Amino acid sequence: MLRTALCELAGVRFPIVQTGMGYVSGPGLTAATAAAGGLGILAGATLTLDETREAIRAVRERTDAPFGVNLRGDAPDVLERGELLVREGVRVASFALAPPERVIRRLKEAGLVVVPSVGARRHAEKVAAWGVDAVIAQGGEGGGHTGAVPTSILVPQVVDAVDVPVIAAGGFRDGRGLVAALAQGAVGVAMGTRFLLTSDCAVPDAVKAEYLRRGVDGTVVTSVLDGVPQRVLRTELVERLLRERAPRRAVRSVRSARGFHRASGISWSAMVREGLAMRRGHGLGWSQVLMAANTPMMLRASMVEGRVDAGTLASGQVAGVIEDLPSCEELIEGIVAEAEAVLTRLAGYGGSAGNE
Numbered sequence: 001m002l003r004t005a006l007c008e009l010a011g012v013r014f015p016i017v018q019t020g021m022g023y024v025s026g027p028g029l030t031a032a033t034a035a036a037g038g039l040g041i042l043a044g045a046t047l048t049l050d051e052t053r054e055a056i057r058a059v060r061e062r063t064d065a066p067f068g069v070n071l072r073g074d075a076p077d078v079l080e081r082g083e084l085l086v087r088e089g090v091r092v093a094s095f096a097l098a099p100p101e102r103v104i105r106r107l108k109e110a111g112l113v114v115v116p117s118v119g120a121r122r123h124a125e126k127v128a129a130w131g132v133d134a135v136i137a138q139g140g141e142g143g144g145h146t147g148a149v150p151t152s153i154l155v156p157q158v159v160d161a162v163d164v165p166v167i168a169a170g171g172f173r174d175g176r177g178l179v180a181a182l183a184q185g186a187v188g189v190a191m192g193t194r195f196l197l198t199s200d201c202a203v204p205d206a207v208k209a210e211y212l213r214r215g216v217d218g219t220v221v222t223s224v225l226d227g228v229p230q231r232v233l234r235t236e237l238v239e240r241l242l243r244e245r246a247p248r249r250a251v252r253s254v255r256s257a258r259g260f261h262r263a264s265g266i267s268w269s270a271m272v273r274e275g276l277a278m279r280r281g282h283g284l285g286w287s288q289v290l291m292a293a294n295t296p297m298m299l300r301a302s303m304v305e306g307r308v309d310a311g312t313l314a315s316g317q318v319a320g321v322i323e324d325l326p327s328c329e330e331l332i333e334g335i336v337a338e339a340e341a342v343l344t345r346l347a348g349y350g351g352s353a354g355n356e
Helices: 005-010 027-035 049-062 078-088 101-109 122-127 153-160 175-183 203-211 236-243 248-263 268-282 286-291 294-303 319-323 329-354
Strands: 015-018 040-041 069-071 092-095 114-117 133-138 166-169 189-191 220-222 230-235
Touching: 015 329, 027 040, 027 049, 027 069, 027 329, 040 092, 049 078, 069 078, 078 101, 101 114, 101 329, 114 122, 122 133, 122 153, 133 153, 153 166, 175 329, 220 236, 220 319, 248 268
Parallel strands: 015 040, 015 189, 040 069, 069 092, 092 114, 114 133, 133 166, 166 189
Antiparallel strands: 220 230
């Protein structure tokens, strides 16, 4: 009942995607999702090339089910990272930002399924023309970097605009949402916050508790973190950043850049190249590029170290209606069971109408 084009493309049992969240979607969460029949996506954007290789192999040690790896489309070494996926036999390459056309072409030639995320119809049309296999259309309710168009408007708009399968994202957590996405023409749903709030996710318990105590008004979309709009929880740190003047945020960014340099081992020249790429890709000013140095360290502080006071917590609005921490298997089984029950009920309505 729930087998869609997404299942055929990715080789999975159910049309449910766990998105590649930096410092969140590690081997354990990715493998648990894949083993449960969904498409688990390993977060590679916050890993070095060697760390990505080891993480891919760690997923393989846990499951033989297909999975994907998320990369930054604007990373200076994106082609090299793509070649790693080819060598390691990864099934799906996902991108938060569309990679250059030559990268898409190379990955498709090697047999990978290429799935970038988009937040606007024009972006979907652009990457579809480049030959991607599917797109994830994320509405404004989604967490992290996000657009302004609500999911209920964006998804059918993208479905009507492109000839490739569309996966809906932004505000999904259960079987009712999956059926709604299918009704709008999507081939499945992608979820980030819902998978973060599972027992298989390695994010510290204190951080998960911060999400669970929030209401639907507990998030905010802001550009003060890295110059690009992203939805995060309204923590004390975020509220303070929203009040700070630009010069003070710039000083904070310099400190964060130094910390990221020490923690990651990435050279200053590589960081400058990435900054230049972001400036070109997003039209950021130099002060905003400097601010972007905050993001990796703030994410790591919260998602790895559990320091809610020093880190940012990317979150979809759906966090406000999530109250439990199931395993990935329990989550996916529950979504599928509810979706099938809803479809059966709707089919009954059709039959009743026809007999009247």
